[in-house]
Amino acid sequence: MTSLSETPSITTRSAVEEFLFHEAALIDRWRLEEWLDLFTLDCTYEVPATDRPDADPGLTWSLIHDGRTMLEQRVIRLKKPEAHAEFPHSQTSRIVGNVQILDETDESISVTANFIINRAKAGKFDTYVGRYDYDLVPRNSSFMIRRKRAVLAHDMLDPQGKISFII
């Protein structure tokens, strides 16, 4: 880890926020192919188990641990009408806040943020809350996502029951 004093931050929080808000809007609008384009080819998309929020989702019985191939498949599936849990699509509205740049090197920056997602489906509202951890790679005056990790601040998925949309 490079200390911030050695490498003064050249990335502004507002640039990162703009990127995260853009990502959030793409998901909320179900523009999932465009969302997928935000990810690098060596990306991971992770959601740890609610009872092991700090564990490696690749080595524990986590909720999501997708590499690029599975992430593509997830998006392909979610666009099909036979993805029954999401047809008709639920409506989500997410607020991303408390954005902090934790570290920055020439190649990547690590960012954390909080999220609140409200999901409406079939007359019911469910709320998902937690923290995002990102590794972002600067690219064309914006960023790409090398790692996205959504750590739920839930002790179990009750009453939410399922995560059938992109969290």
Add this chain to the structure above:
Amino acid sequence: MTAEQFVIDDRENNLFRVNREAFTSEDVLQRERKEIFGKTWLYVGHESEIPGKNDFQTRDVGGRPVIFNRDRNGDVRVLLNTCLHRGSSVCRHSSGNAKIFTCFYHGWAYRNSGELVNVPGNEDYKSEPAAVYKGLKSPAQVDSYRGLYFVNFDPDAPDLLTFLGEARYFIDLAADQSPEGVAILEGTHKYSLKANWKLLVENSIDGYHAKSVHHTYFEMMMELGATPPMLGQDTVNGVAPAGMGTEFPNGHATLMYPANGLPLATDSVKRTLAGLRAQAEQAFGENYANAMFGLARNSVFFPSLILIDLSFGLTLRTFYPVSASETLVTGWQIIPKGVDEEFVKYRINNALTFWGPAGLATPDDVEALEQAQKGFGARGEIGWSDVSKGMGKPVPAANDELQMRSWWREWNRRITGEQLPTEGTSFVPFDKQGVDA
């Protein structure tokens, strides 16, 4: 309630129906709490979840809060997590390591083997609480099979091995996958569904819904070069490509079919799997190793322990009702011990694509069950569900419904006392000789 009928078992016309009231009535749930969750063997946890002395996990089992732990001598215990004083939980963590459980309400303290060892203001009691109350209670019976621990709140219930009967061979097929044994991975899937618990029993052993509900999953498998279930060509140990369903006494049932191709398996993963298979062949013979690694299996152990081995992953789930229309599920992943990290990662990645609240299959199952529960609102007009598929066939296929009928007959026997005959014989897909030894 009097003499209502929950199950119609019409052998003449091979029709089997279940009264939808069974899924919606709070009165039925009260009877289930007493006759099923109060009298059958219920799954608590696996020994690998409490590996060391003083390790514990807290669980809700059939509506009772329990502590599943190892005491300071390393003995496995199940303690009812309620203070003898005035009821509060004595342990409020989901897991951890503790020698003493101290109730925070008035400070009564219990050793992790149960004995009450400290009562603040003990001198104010004429009869000492420790002498009067001894210690935390345990369920009437606690027993284990192959590392899986069960409890029974009925002191008169037949023992665990008798209860499991031949169905226990399907636990063996999971437990024997590595000579070092198997373990539960860290991390649990804990989620609720807005549907009756019996709908999840049906769904967990329902091969019929696979094509319609999991269509998108199968498309994905094919895109990644693997054959979806029941679409292969091979017969394994007498089990045809279409698979088969089988029933056992006490409501346990299994459906099985030749295992499919593994999506995205690397050479190293295939080598590890071949190694496990070779070890199993050596220890138990080819026939048993074939059943273990060549067949996929979904089993239900009455009432609500499910073991599913789809060869790309091995999941264990249990669930208990919160109300007639709400169920709390806990799911775990079982992994053979001693395999390398790449294999563990592979199994997790593959299993996660299918199972769990964020998998590409489970949420669609949940959706189906919640929609069914909603549909039961019209039970005044349409009062019965059909579970007849494959009834009367000499060998029901994996996508027939023998498994559910077998389970429902046991449910019916326990709830109404009406004993209905079984349909056929139990089938175990391997030669049992030498396995028992």
